[in-house]
Amino acid sequence: MDDSDEALMxxxxxxxxxxxxxxxxxHLPAMLGLARRILGNAADAExxxxxxxxxxxxHAPRWQPLAAVRTWLTRVVVNLCLxxxxxxxxxxxxxxxxxxxxxxxxxxxxxxxxxxRLLAAAVAELPARQRTAIVLTYSEGMSNAQVADILDTSVSxxxxxxxxxxxxxxxxxxxxxxxxxxx
Amino acid sequence: xxxxxxxxxxxxxxxxxxxxPKRQREHAERLIASDARAxxxxxxxxxxxxxxxxxxxxxxxxxxxxxxxxxRLASPLPRxxxxxWRLPTVLLDWQFAPAWPRVAALxxxxxxxxVIGIAGLDRRFDIPGAPFAIASRADLGAIVFEPEPLTGARx
Numbered sequence: 001m002d003d004s005d006e007a008l009m010x011x012x013x014x015x016x017x018x019x020x021x022x023x024x025x026x027h028l029p030a031m032l033g034l035a036r037r038i039l040g041n042a043a044d045a046e047x048x049x050x051x052x053x054x055x056x057x058x059h060a061p062r063w064q065p066l067a068a069v070r071t072w073l074t075r076v077v078v079n080l081c082l083x084x085x086x087x088x089x090x091x092x093x094x095x096x097x098x099x100x101x102x103x104x105x106x107x108x109x110x111x112x113x114x115x116x117r118l119l120a121a122a123v124a125e126l127p128a129r130q131r132t133a134i135v136l137t138y139s140e141g142m143s144n145a146q147v148a149d150i151l152d153t154s155v156s157x158x159x160x161x162x163x164x165x166x167x168x169x170x171x172x173x174x175x176x177x178x179x180x181x182x183x
Numbered sequence: 184x185x186x187x188x189x190x191x192x193x194x195x196x197x198x199x200x201x202x203x204p205k206r207q208r209e210h211a212e213r214l215i216a217s218d219a220r221a222x223x224x225x226x227x228x229x230x231x232x233x234x235x236x237x238x239x240x241x242x243x244x245x246x247x248x249x250x251x252x253x254x255r256l257a258s259p260l261p262r263x264x265x266x267x268w269r270l271p272t273v274l275l276d277w278q279f280a281p282a283w284p285r286v287a288a289l290x291x292x293x294x295x296x297x298v299i300g301i302a303g304l305d306r307r308f309d310i311p312g313a314p315f316a317i318a319s320r321a322d323l324g325a326i327v328f329e330p331e332p333l334t335g336a337r338x
Contacts, residue, residue, distance in 0.1 A: 015263060024256060029249050037239050042248060050252050054261065061265045119238050138232070139239035143202070144195070159195040166194040169231065 005069035012060040020060075024053050027070065031077050037135045038081040040124045048080045067149075074140075075150050078132055085128035122172035130165035133158055184214055190224050198229040 003022070011019035031052055036045035055076055063072070123131060129151065136147045148158045184192070184207075192211060196203050203211060214221045298304075330336065 017260065024253070028252060032249055032252060046248055046252050050255050053252070053256055057260050058264050061263050116238065119234055123238060134235060135239050137197070138235040163191055163194040166231065
């Protein structure tokens with residue numbers, strides 16, 4: 001039995017609920033993580049992930065296999081996140097405290113946490129599209145062309161977003177980067 | 184390539200040389216090897232990239248959050264959106280595979296019936312006078328109601 005994403009999507013388009021559940025189990029963790037990284041807020045990310053997975057069900061009959069299911073789903077999640085950011089600007093500075101920290105000593109750990117907090121704050125303050133471009137590039141490991149495809153824009157527009165995002169980050173974290181403290 | 188251009192290049196493509204465009208890679212690598220300021224820019228870009236990768240990958244969804252969303256999706260699903268112009272496609276997508284022997288048998292019966300009807304194999308030729316009887320039944324209306332060909336008299 002073919003259990004590729006595309007085959008499952010064809011089954012979902014015919015109203016096959018078990019196929020939908022399988023597709024959800026496969027993609028929900030990644031999509032939830034992506035939404036959380038873009039939004040910086042766990043509760044909003046859960047809402048976005050739920051909405052995106054429901055769209056898989058409701059829009060399946062209209063789905064055309066022009067792109068991979070994963071790419072299409074990523075685009076849905078990114079668009080929902082950007083819509084939400086437009087409606088409710090949110091900066092979650094507390095999220096920095098939840099990041100795993102492999103620092104060896106207690107003093108170094110506190111210092112490391114402070115640096116991570118600064119970085120999280122700087123990333124959270126980026127405009128939504130710049131932040132999305134950073135997340136897709138560094139978290140998902142996408143090329144500039146893939147990010148452009150997801151954000152439905154040109155590669156040069158993505159390059160501009162990345163340049164501006166890093167300029168903003170350097171401005172916010174200048175001394176931290178210069179002093180070689182981000183390691 | 185000036186240092187400002189090199190900085191913009193690193194911002195666009197990152198500090199990982201594997202992601203650099205082939206045309207500019209060699210030039211950028213030469214610049215890093217020969218210019219101390221370019222090397223410092225490259226080191227800073229590498230540190231920023233490393234920190235961004237670490238930071239963005241750290242914010243993974245936890246299992247509890249995944250379970251919560253699964254639970255919210257467990258309720259009855261809404262109706263799927265099917266546009267009218269897609270209905271023929273939906274019908275074409277119908278799976279005949281499990282019933283194909285029955286569909287094949289039905290198609291054979293239909294074809295056989297068509298052949299028998301066209302060839303007239305259902306008529307009985309073994310009854311003497313049957314063709315005449317068929318012809319006389321067909322012409323009965325004309326004999327009864329048509330006027331006499333020679334005199335024009337009606338019956």
